[in-house]
Amino acid sequence: xxxxxxxxxQTMAMLGRRGFLKVTGVTALAIGITGYAVVDLxxxxxxxxKARQRGLYKDDKLCQEQNLTNSHQNPSVMRFxxxxxxxxxxxxxxxxxxxxxxxxxxxAILRGEH
Amino acid sequence: xSKTILVNTFAPPPNAHGENGPEYVGxxxxxxxxxxxxxxxxxxxxxxxxxxxxxxxxxSGGLGVIHSIRExxxxxxxxxxxxxxxxxxxxxxFVDEVMKxxxxxxxxxVSHPSPAVRVSVGEEFGAKAGELIxxxxxxxxxxxxxxxxxxxxTADQTIIEEGMEFVKKIQYWVLGHRGPEVAEAAEHPxxxxxxxxxxxxxxxxxxxxxxxxxxxxxKSPVQMGGPIAKTWAAKYVWNKDxxxxxxxxxxxCTAKIFEASRPEMNDAWKxxxxxxxxxADTPSFPDIDAVVTAREIAEIFRRKGINPLEMPxxxxxxxxxxxxxxxxxxxNSGGVMEAALRTAYFxxxxxxxxxxxxxxxxxxxxxxxxxxxxxxxxELGGKIFEVRVCxxxxxxxxxxxVLRRIEEDxxxxxFIEVMNCPGGCVNGGGQPVRTDSAAWLNPTLxxxxxx
Numbered sequence: 172x173x174x175x176x177x178x179x180x181q182t183m184a185m186l187g188r189r190g191f192l193k194v195t196g197v198t199a200l201a202i203g204i205t206g207y208a209v210v211d212l213x214x215x216x217x218x219x220x221k222a223r224q225r226g227l228y229k230d231d232k233l234c235q236e237q238n239l240t241n242s243h244q245n246p247s248v249m250r251f252x253x254x255x256x257x258x259x260x261x262x263x264x265x266x267x268x269x270x271x272x273x274x275x276x277x278x279a280i281l282r283g284e285h
Numbered sequence: 286x287s288k289t290i291l292v293n294t295f296a297p298p299p300n301a302h303g304e305n306g307p308e309y310v311g312x313x314x315x316x317x318x319x320x321x322x323x324x325x326x327x328x329x330x331x332x333x334x335x336x337x338x339x340x341x342x343x344x345s346g347g348l349g350v351i352h353s354i355r356e357x358x359x360x361x362x363x364x365x366x367x368x369x370x371x372x373x374x375x376x377x378x379f380v381d382e383v384m385k386x387x388x389x390x391x392x393x394x395v396s397h398p399s400p401a402v403r404v405s406v407g408e409e410f411g412a413k414a415g416e417l418i419x420x421x422x423x424x425x426x427x428x429x430x431x432x433x434x435x436x437x438x439t440a441d442q443t444i445i446e447e448g449m450e451f452v453k454k455i456q457y458w459v460l461g462h463r464g465p466e467v468a469e470a471a472e473h474p475x476x477x478x479x480x481x482x483x484x485x486x487x488x489x490x491x492x493x494x495x496x497x498x499x500x501x502x503x504k505s506p507v508q509m510g511g512p513i514a515k516t517w518a519a520k521y522v523w524n525k526d527x528x529x530x531x532x533x534x535x536x537x538c539t540a541k542i543f544e545a546s547r548p549e550m551n552d553a554w555k556x557x558x559x560x561x562x563x564x565a566d567t568p569s570f571p572d573i574d575a576v577v578t579a580r581e582i583a584e585i586f587r588r589k590g591i592n593p594l595e596m597p598x599x600x601x602x603x604x605x606x607x608x609x610x611x612x613x614x615x616x617n618s619g620g621v622m623e624a625a626l627r628t629a630y631f632x633x634x635x636x637x638x639x640x641x642x643x644x645x646x647x648x649x650x651x652x653x654x655x656x657x658x659x660x661x662x663x664e665l666g667g668k669i670f671e672v673r674v675c676x677x678x679x680x681x682x683x684x685x686x687v688l689r690r691i692e693e694d695x696x697x698x699x700f701i702e703v704m705n706c707p708g709g710c711v712n713g714g715g716q717p718v719r720t721d722s723a724a725w726l727n728p729t730l731x732x733x734x735x736x
């Protein structure tokens with residue numbers, strides 16, 4: 172009569188059932204913790220942005236309390252136009268405060284060098 | 286406790302302006318700074334983070350490969366720099382030049398601080414994120430030897446200019462006005478794009494040249510400050526020779542370094558020569574002489590032994606420091622839009638907005654914001670005109686989608702604000718880099734514990 176003999180397969184010899192559980196468990200835990208930390212930090216990155224945005228909206232409210240809400244209520248800005256005898260988007264204001272743009276992708280082509 | 290990280294900088298190398306080369310190299314003109322943002326090859330480990338945050342895909346490389354930036358493509362926004370976990374990306378710095386000017390008694394060194402700096406610079410000295418320290422900051426600037434000319438004020442100026450430009454476009458294209466006052470609007474159809482963000486401007490010039498007629502011709506607030514300081518303020522406020530004024534833009538932005546080097550940004554010099562205020566043979570000087578970031582103004586304070594958080598919290602605002610709420614929200618995504626709408630509403634309807642907080646256009650952390658703003662038009666007897674607006678909050682996150690929507694439907698929007706950096710200038714490439722934000726692997730590897 173043949174006797175039943177239990178032998179582990181080659182891989183099982185290297186890593187038994189308990190060993191396998193141990194390794195998968197630790198790996199899963201490590202991935203979980205790191206993943207959480209990374210997600211948490213990316214979340215916190217927007218927290219920094221939100222905090223700075225809140226700071227500027229707070230500044231807006233402080234200005235509004237002094238009746239400085241809209242740009243045309245800024246006395247210094249209006250004084251510029253009065254002192255320089257100019258109007259928005261016209262004449263001197265246009266010369267000093269407006270600009271033009273360059274189609275960069277075409278700079279080389281437009282200058283005749285290929 | 287979170288800390289800020291010291292970002293490595295380098296002084297501009299020879300030929301940084303292309304001054305020894307031909308009229309243009311690639312798509313950069315003579316005079317324009319090149320290599321503002323640089324990857325340090327010995328520090329780059331090839332983690333590939335920078336390539337994924339670049340709005341114009343200007344970074345070459347892959348996992349495990351040393352990355353490099355292609356100069357022609359780069360818009361110098363610095364998002365890669367603040368995102369790099371290994372502090373391997375460096376920035377061109379003009380701090381030494383500014384320190385020298387501060388020691389020169391004949392020069393009026395003007396600091397021109399942007400809105401988003403007042404809520405971030407405190408972080409370099411241990412303040413909470415987003416702590417508003419306007420008064421302490423300006424007092425510190427003064428102690429360091431600067432005179433303050435607030436960019437918030439030029440932001441108001443930008444709104445007057447860009448807001449009126451937008452109103453003229455409505456008058457020409459919607460209300461049917463004709464005549465010399467609205468003639469320029471004929472060449473600039475809707476949709477109207479903002480031009481405050483220098484990274485977006487270079488992006489548009491390089492990749493979307495067909496949209497250039499839609500871009501507002503108004504300069505950015507920082508660039509408006511240069512000519513105003515050297516013409517109006519020099520004469521009426523400071524009583525100083527414009528040649529002795531040294532403008533230092535103090536920004537949350539690295540793209541401003543590029544913008545200041547654009548050769549056409551010398552309108553103050555052109556005007557002064559034309560009017561004979563300075564001799565005709567005066568060599569050309571730029572409107573903005575130097576740009577320092579929020580990180581670098583903190584470095585200047587440290588070198589001078591000044592801690593802004595220890596400065597007095599009160600201050601009488603001078604002529605050049607007065608600003609409105611509309612000016613200060615420029616630093617947030619959606620802020621330019623909100624500020625412009627406040628003034629455009631007033632001009633078009635003849636009355637102030639009852640509730641100035643147009644919260645519907647605020648970007649916060651959404652990539653794209655769309656809204657419709659009803660404006661009663663005075664000359665049509667109060668008939669409601671619906672202004673359709675869009676805010677792009679981060680060029681990488683929202684720009685392609687919005688541009689595709691415009692291609693599909695040209696009449697979809699009247700007014701589009703584009704901010705290159707997600708969140709707006711508050712998250713700019715020149716802002717303090719923190720251990721608890723993007724730089725999450727530095728300095729504690731592998732798991733960030735320093736929080």
